[in-house]
Amino acid sequence: MTEITEVPSPFCGIGTDDLTIKVDGVLLKVIENGCAVNTPAFEQPITDTRARVAGQEVSLEVAVAKAAELLKDTKLPLIGGCATDVNGMRGLLALADKAGAVVDNINFTGARNNFLALQDSGWMNTTLAEVKNRCDFLLVVGTDVEAFAPRFFERYLWNKESMFLEDTAAREVIYLGRVPSGTASTSPNGNPAQVFPCAIDDLPEVVAVLRALVKKQPIRATTVAGINVTDLQAIADKLLAATYGVVTWAAGALAYRQAELTVQTLSEMIKDINNRDTRCSGLPLAGKEGDQTANQVCGWTTGYPARTRFSKGYPEYDPFLNETKLLLDSGEADALVWVQAFNVKAVPPETSIPTIVVGRSGMTFAKEPDVFIPVGTPGIDHAGHAYRMDNVVAIRLKKLRDSGLPSTAEVLNAIEHAL
């Protein structure tokens, strides 16, 4: 039995790397600095260690050969999930390139809200260490931050010391649109965050008015989606008065049509504030299940984010038409490779086409896939790299135990070579 300290987590997206984990054979127990997201993700037991073809246990070689056979004469294979580490994504993209597949990350429909805004007008963003040391005002838009990343406030807002703030507990937090599920945003002084709730799909209107107020445009209405304009004026004033204001949102939490326009309005508002003699930055929350990793590696390998097809022999990005659900519903995809090394609950969508699952050991299926290859989890069963939410820091994931499970990269490289 050993204890491993300073363990980084690929699960929470905010790059916590201070976990202490007790390792007993292949059993893990988080004994320090766990949270509702990380603890179960680390402690998930290993069940399957053998690959299966048609429900029958086989050797890895046989499973790989079967996977290659299923992919061999396909017209448009689809590689979904794409939840793995950097080396896993490297293998995945090599396979996609060779097989002429579509690559689509599991969280892309949410992330699309950010990409469309970024690719249309850009943004001014910041990273976690800047938040930790500089942020004096945090505006949370449409997102339950602590449900997303339970330790966000503890690590990056209520840190005891910062380089540039006298008293970190004096930072102010305001929620717009969504009510937080707990009290993590309450400052150590006992000051709770102010909350201005509205229906989530009313946020476009609310945010548009907020931007107008930042730009000192006259607003005739007195309320917007149930929020008093005087309250929005107070938020605008705080953004303009802050030394280093930060606006955060999780693209996936803005679950309504054309939410990219909300991200764009926020991002343009942040630019406006920076033109009014103070600083302000955006902080998009993400980094779950390898989503930033998928987009980064696909970005440097193809030029595009991880919703890209290789069917013509070169990468083609389409944030709408390359969606998993669309390709399955339309019947265009004729084989599915589901790659999910982090989350046993994220099983492939049900489909009648041949399905190969390269998934975390412990995954269970309503319908047994044609091929199931259990793989190790990056940061538990093998070393690796994963991007955290701010896309700058790639954390070095540690190997914690000897499970004998292959990595995603090993499996996908083997399938590619067998093709």
Next chain:
Amino acid sequence: MLIKLTSGTVYDPASGIDGQQQDIYIRDGRIIDKPADAVVDKEYDLKGKVVMSGAIDMHTHIGGGKGNIARTLLPEDHRQDPVHRSDITRSGCGHAMPSTFVTGYRYAEMGYTAGFEPAVLPNNARQAHMEMGDIPILDKGGYVMLGSDDYLLRLLTAKKDQKAINDYVAWTMAGAKAIGVKVVNPGGINAFKFNQRKLDLDEQNSHYGVTPREILKVLATAVKEIGVAHPLHVHGCNLGVPGNVQTTLDTIQGIGGLPMHLTHIQFHSYGTEGDFKFSSGAAQIAEAINRNKNITIDVGQILFGQTVTASGDNMRQHANHKHASPNKWVTMDIECDAGCGVVPFKYKDQNFVNALQWAIGLETFLLVNDPWRIFLTTDHPNGAPFTSYPHLIRLLMDRSFRNEVLSTIHPEAQKMTTLASIEREYTLQEIAIMTRAGAARLIGLKDRGGLSAGNWADITVYTDNTDRQKMFEKPDYVFKDGQLVVVDGKVVSTKWGTTHVVTPDFDPSVEKGLKDYFDRYMTMKLGNFKISDDEITEDGRGSISVHPLTGDVA
């Protein structure tokens, strides 16, 4: 296997060979002396061909976060240059900010065998190495960025001695796996976080009270004292600001004779004369370079067309965002380390400022006398994509072609440049110095950039052609570590290059202060910050090549 390259016309400035007919022998990836006995397995008849070592781009943005932001920002640019996969090459995209695989192929197809990323943020160094790890064929390396990091500024404010700075710089180089140190807008990126919008050489950071001049001095001293061959790599203050020629001259004067490399100096050579209050400072800059032997430069030539600028200088990139074309841009503050700014640009020959920028770059090339102290760059992709190098070489080597292009640019810009009167044409040997021997010497690569025995066999063979653009865009052969990778300007096989680093010593007690700083203010543990060798080598493709420090016994 013994390879013989027979009777090529060799330009090898590292050995003082200037266009002499010679044979070259290759075994086990390296160039060897003529073996007494052995049988030649493969011979290439290079009679009449021009032979140089593989070219080295000493400043090109090929790895790291801002490049990937630039890629993500511009899907429309990629769509115009899709790259098909083949049996031996991966698919991807080209133009302004190509995908990693295409970067490797296209560099190799121009005869380049190494590229160095000049702006590796310590906290983003893993990404820089991972991206470069996906660039085939090329060797690579990085200069780690310091000077706006809060740790250094705290050391300066606390009046720590030079030894403390040296230990910190050496430790950071080791942790980030670097071969050089760069400073970008010294202290300016940090000042932008405190809402300062400009920072002159002697202007104080509003929080730390430190000036860019002090930062340059301590970092240049540190680089020299810890024995790093590559001088401090400086992207100066006031990039792009009319009148910044004076800042640059003051920077040269202020460094007090220490070795210093001024990068993309074209963007720092602007005067304020004329009707448009924008003029060329190239002559003054060139005169200062010619006089100050401690200074090296690369040009950062702009060439006309669409590109994207990606820089650590978020202060200046924010100020320049109004020129974004297409109108979208990104800036970031990053990890109490640095920042970045990505702004797409379309340089137009009928725009007075762009036209004069073009002329300023060329004036600089032609007025600096010593080709060992000037390097051919476009600051890829900031001045132009690296794929435009053959065109740039023609502009330097062919006066009539240069003047032909000059006669087509904005007429007022033509009046504001002395370019038409400059007769100089670069020779093949001078090109070989700038892009090979000089670059290897500047970076401190012990066994690259030359064709004498003992060097790695990175070799490019061209067909002599008076159209230098045609000649340099399509080499007959390119060998990388002795492997034939390009024939007639097309990749025929691929391999993986190495990562060049230095490993300067530091007092291990430096980690005491750093651990405390990381625990209190950073977002990761000190131990998780440092990049280990296996991160570069574990995929079975990467390798690390350690180069000597100055003062090491070779």
